[in-house]
Amino acid sequence: MSEEQKQKCPVDWNPRDEYAIDHQIEVADEMRAKCPVAYSEFLGWSLFSYKDVVEASRNVDAYSSGVGTVEEIQQFIKEKGEAPAIPLRLDSPAHKDYRIMMNPYFSMKRMKEFEPSSRELAIELADNIIAKGSADAVAEYSDPYPVQSLCRLLGWDANDWRLIKEWTTTNERARVRGDMEMLKEVNTKWDAYIMDVVRARRIKPEEDISSWLLEQEKAGKPLDDAIITGILRLLLHAGHGTTTASISNVMYHLAIDQDMQARLRADPSLIPRASEEILRVDGPLVAMPRFMKEEVELNGRKLCPGDTVNMMYLGANRDPEVFENPTEIDIDAKRAPHLIWGTGPHVCLGMPLAKLELRVALEEILKRTKSFRLQDDVELRRLRYPGNSHKALPMVFEPA
Known part of the structure; x- marks a missing residue:
């Protein structure tokens, strides 16, 4: 949109308003009702209705994720000094090619093989917080578990999880603020870290994704370092934050609804369905552009x-045109497909891993407790855009 067009375009809302920042779900509901296609100076266009978000997700001819050909990727690298986030920021044919290449790494078969290793981490973390009797469920459970689990899947040092979390947080903060200097600084550190691992795998391959990527080819040639870095940076950035928020959101709702908590403890087979319904109402991610x-x-x-254009998942997943009693959590209701994981060609690559970690985290915490609840007299603070969750969840755990 040109500057002249921006000046003519009426501003419908301000996502940086303090109320909007602190009440992201309520504002998404309000905007969907009064202005489902809304303009703001900060985000550009925002789509709040289910049908519009589905249309934007599936109509890849009109709605682009980034660049779509090998030549465009190389031009992006030349101009930016780095590759785009692959495959998230690609259009087809490049997007399709890289998804076909990467999908097997997140297959259901691979997730089944990986589950015991991931569960081992969840058990250790769950035992630690339950033994204390009270703990911050975010800082000591939902935050460390997904990123350590991801490191295990990727074959990376799980002891670096705090460093990866710090880089992820700084990257998001820089993007929201538009601080290109901060963004360049953190990405330079991140890329150097990634390339240290890649160089080590060239010398001594291991059974991990870095070694696997070094074996892959496009057009008969090995992937270059910029492409490998673009893939690994995306996995390290996007592969844990939304899962942390998802585990936190589900644990929060179970903590304030003891009946539902008891029901899932008695019948763990309900955990996946209940988790999806809770996240439909209180999802981990505000939007995708x-x-x-x-x-x-x-x-x-x-x-x-x-x-x-931003696809506002918080509004779409609570759309009364699609979901009856949309703000209520009803794990027995027959619902239309939600959009937590996206839809269309760009449906979340890491969805099988995220679902595994969410299920395992809840299974282990429920198995090891008689109950858990929020600590008395605590004031909870929400995360801000682009995430939607809690900064901390001080809880009391009664051991089984």
């Missing part, structure tokens, strides 16, 4: 090539 390639009209608003 797209970039217009074609002119599209939605709800009387004209979206032009070059415009940024």
